[in-house]
Amino acid sequence: MTTTAATFDAAAAEASDGGPVVVPVALGDRSYDILIGDGLIGRVGALMAERLPGARAAIVTDANLAGLHLDALEAGLEAAGIASSAIVVAPGEASKSFPVFERVVDAVIGGRFERGDAVVALGGGVVGDLSGFVAGVVRRGMRFVQIPTSLLAQVDSSVGGKTGINVAHGKNLVGVFHQPDLVVADTAALDTLSERHFRAGYAEVAKYGLIDDAGFFAWLEANHGAVFAGGTARTAAIATSCRAKARVVAADERETGERALLNLGHTFGHALEAATGYSDRLVHGEAIAIGMVLAHDFSVRMNLASRDDADRVRAHFSTVGLPTRLADVPGDLPDADGLLKLIGQDKKVARGKLTFILTHGIGQAFIANDVPPSAVTDFLAEAAV
Amino acid sequence: MTTTAATFDAAAAEASDGGPVVVPVALGDRSYDILIGDGLIGRVGALMAERLPGARAAIVTDANLAGLHLDALEAGLEAAGIASSAIVVAPGEASKSFPVFERVVDAVIGGRFERGDAVVALGGGVVGDLSGFVAGVVRRGMRFVQIPTSLLAQVDSSVGGKTGINVAHGKNLVGVFHQPDLVVADTAALDTLSERHFRAGYAEVAKYGLIDDAGFFAWLEANHGAVFAGGTARTAAIATSCRAKARVVAADERETGERALLNLGHTFGHALEAATGYSDRLVHGEAIAIGMVLAHDFSVRMNLASRDDADRVRAHFSTVGLPTRLADVPGDLPDADGLLKLIGQDKKVARGKLTFILTHGIGQAFIANDVPPSAVTDFLAEAAV
Structure with a gap:
């Protein structure tokens, strides 16, 4: 147990530097980093400019999250010279459906986003699963940036590349494996989460x-x-x-x-x-x-x-x-x-x-x-x- | 030119053995074979039993091809002890659409096909592109067997793993890379192709x-x-x-x-x-x-x-x-x-x-x-x- 405890100390120390904690995900040519820290949403533009130069941003978010964080995200993108447009879906599991999927796909293609551009998911598991699937299939695969805003999404659904939607026969039965190019977990976003949803995410931590x-x-x-x-x-x-x-x-x-x-x-x-x-x-x-x-x-x-x-x-x-x-x-x-x-x-x-x-x-x-x-x-x- | 000509002789000799010509596609753990020969549709069951043991077959075909080849395919599957069901779409490019895609996805899931089962595409490029996309996304990726029946599909669309459907903004803008597990090109199927469509496929050969x-x-x-x-x-x-x-x-x-x-x-x-x-x-x-x-x-x-x-x-x-x-x-x-x-x-x-x-x-x-x-x-x- 001592060894494990030492790992936590290291992580805390990294975070206390002021910079984000960096967790690399080693997947060969699909490797990427998860950045974890306080107040990162406004820095996504700078991070994308540094890590995905030239990529434009097709933001996918839900109406609740848009109200909380979209302005900060867009301001950071603009400051970094990154063109973006936002596609807003209804909050809730019902957005992981064929009709919403088709609408977001059409909006991304209609926005003339190309393979080298990024779908940027701002939200919890629903937004992440839906937009990852969109990023995986538009032009047979675009870049994908995740900004998970729930604890569940930060520790689970935004890591690992599983994407998908639900059908009448069950959940997540349609989707692809599509790894993100970058995950930015802003711990400040968790402050707006209800106690119940924080607890639910904690179950995945445990x-x-x-x-x-x-x-x-x-x-x-x-x-x-x-x-x-x-x-x-x-x-x-x-x-x-x-x-x-x-x-x-x-x-x-x-x-x-x-x-x-x-x-x-x-x-x-x-x-x-x-x-x-x-x-x-x-x-x-x-x-x-x-x-x-x-x-x-x-x-x-x-x-x-x-x-x-x-x-x-x-x-x-x-x-x-x-x-x-x-x-x-x-x-x-x-x-x-x-x-x-x-x-x-x-x-x-x-x-x-x-x-x-x-x-x-x-x-x-x-x-x-x-x-x-x-x-x-x-x-x-x-x-x- | 001499070297190239020798290659053709070898290919012709292989075919004259009576067995199919085998063209391996080397893609690491996604490698597969293309089998080319006369009268292979009836042997797909035996080939699947040998190469994809245990896989059931969700056949996707169009109304024209179903009339020409479905009986032979189903008889061979049955003889090999492979359970199958057939999903028939309308012939033509219009089937590479979101509504048809969703219908085929639902039919495959509703038929309780699992990850280890195969979507079997019996048809030309339209059926292949549509069903490859379905195979790529149901349960985040099922097995996929292609039986291309047009010259174009035999020499182009059934090789290489590109799948997709069309949207209002253009063709093939939505899809995935999903490699087949087996491609069976029955040259006898080309005898039912119109002269015009054979010629069109010939352009890809040239x-x-x-x-x-x-x-x-x-x-x-x-x-x-x-x-x-x-x-x-x-x-x-x-x-x-x-x-x-x-x-x-x-x-x-x-x-x-x-x-x-x-x-x-x-x-x-x-x-x-x-x-x-x-x-x-x-x-x-x-x-x-x-x-x-x-x-x-x-x-x-x-x-x-x-x-x-x-x-x-x-x-x-x-x-x-x-x-x-x-x-x-x-x-x-x-x-x-x-x-x-x-x-x-x-x-x-x-x-x-x-x-x-x-x-x-x-x-x-x-x-x-x-x-x-x-x-x-x-x-x-x-x-x-």
Whole structure:
């Protein structure tokens, strides 16, 4: 744990230089940097001029974020001599749809943006997933700059190149892998986030500890208050999360193996999101918080992990105010068979077999293929009590 | 020329073994084979079982091709134990549109095809471009098998991984690079092609000679009758074309350099297609036949190539019945300024500069950046006379 703790100190020190923390994502000729720091949105223009010379900016954002940050972004772009235009979509998951996708594609092409120009995503996961898909397909691939404004987007969806939209059959079933050229995470943008959405993003931060970094999880148990308060602890948590994800993505860009570890809690979580209609009843981070607790409980039941570790996970999530039980979901849920059916519809199904991310304990997650569906229904039937 | 001629003999000999000619496309972990031979559609099932074990088949085809070849394809798949379903779109360029794209995406997802399953394109360039884009985005990338049924698709659009649809602003402006896992070119399918469309595909065959293989062009001048008649000469011409394209694509998969040579004749040609509304007035191969003649004439005018070489190109295209002059296009065309405007809208524009593929003579094409627009309008004004 000492080694891991030292890493956090380094990250905090870097940030305290005044310059942004730089997290490189090593993907050969698709490598890029994630820059993390306070008040970076106004500096995106200068950063683009330095790193993507000559690129114009097709900004994609939503109506809420436009009101908060678009002026600062545009002023910085103009000061750097970068021509831009802004495409504003409606806030919310409904914008990850074919009609909105088509409208943004048309607007980018109609704006005469070329391959060397950049789609610039200013927003959370919805804006990032939608505009990354647009950047991936206009002229068969434009440059892409992400300015994630939610904690979830800063630590998860803006790292790794997954883009996509939803269709009637499910979420993110249509998209491409398209790596950004630059990610700029402005920690000041998180100050406008609701407590509920910050907490939801925090579930993904904790996930990196649970996957393979017990020291980071222990640090979060001790320092979550400082992370929620902002400042260097928050920046360090974000940088540690980005580094963890960057490591996994560099090793397995297209999720043919190890990258699936990032889905810890997501198989149960996606089923719960589907069961609640992807509504405000349960936002993504809340669903995977419950999913991660269930994954640990299920691992205990399968005699893979200790009860103590599973209890620590549930206790920590409770402490920060995240839901941890099926009973914490407002309203009715399907029964165990109904949930299993939703799990089977999840896209991470290989040739009809059930794949789960299970664990031997905190920081020891692994990919379990061929989990017997009956064990899952038995477990869910008990968990629902 | 002797070396090149020897290559054709080898190709013809391979084909005469009875087995298909195999053209490997070397793209690292995205490498695949093109199989060329007579009567292969019925063997696609066996080939898939051997090369993509376990993959189910989401067949995409058009109403015309379905009538001609779908039974044979489905029977072969069934005999090989491969589950399949067929999605039939309307014949013609109009199917390369957002609404049809969305419908096919929905049908593939609704059919519960997974990442390891294959979209199987049975058809010409339209079906291939559309279904390749679908395969590239469903679940962020499925397997893809192409069964090109037109000469144009066999020698051009099914090699190299370019996929896409059209939008109001232009053709192929939305798509991805998505390499197939297998291409099966059944030369028997060409027997149902109209003379006009065979000729149009032949323009792309001749293009490979004009780019960098003077020996192949000379062989075509001598043997075009046999290529049009079918048999081993036709197979050899197709295999040579596929090898030439595979070489270029392997060197420059995403068209950042040399691959642009494949656009010989396409800058003028696309402008003519746009000017004629992508209608039956001028099909793609006819447009690029005129475009290639213009590219040679323009090179002569720029003192880059000899008049003799340009005359040979025009003479050969005339001999096989392809159009070679602006005046050969039925109906009115825009004037030189109008055509230049259409050229500027072509997607192969880098930062506002005009890029053309010009030539020092037959088999000596090169990429010319920064061609002065005034030289183009002067040339087109004369060519229009």
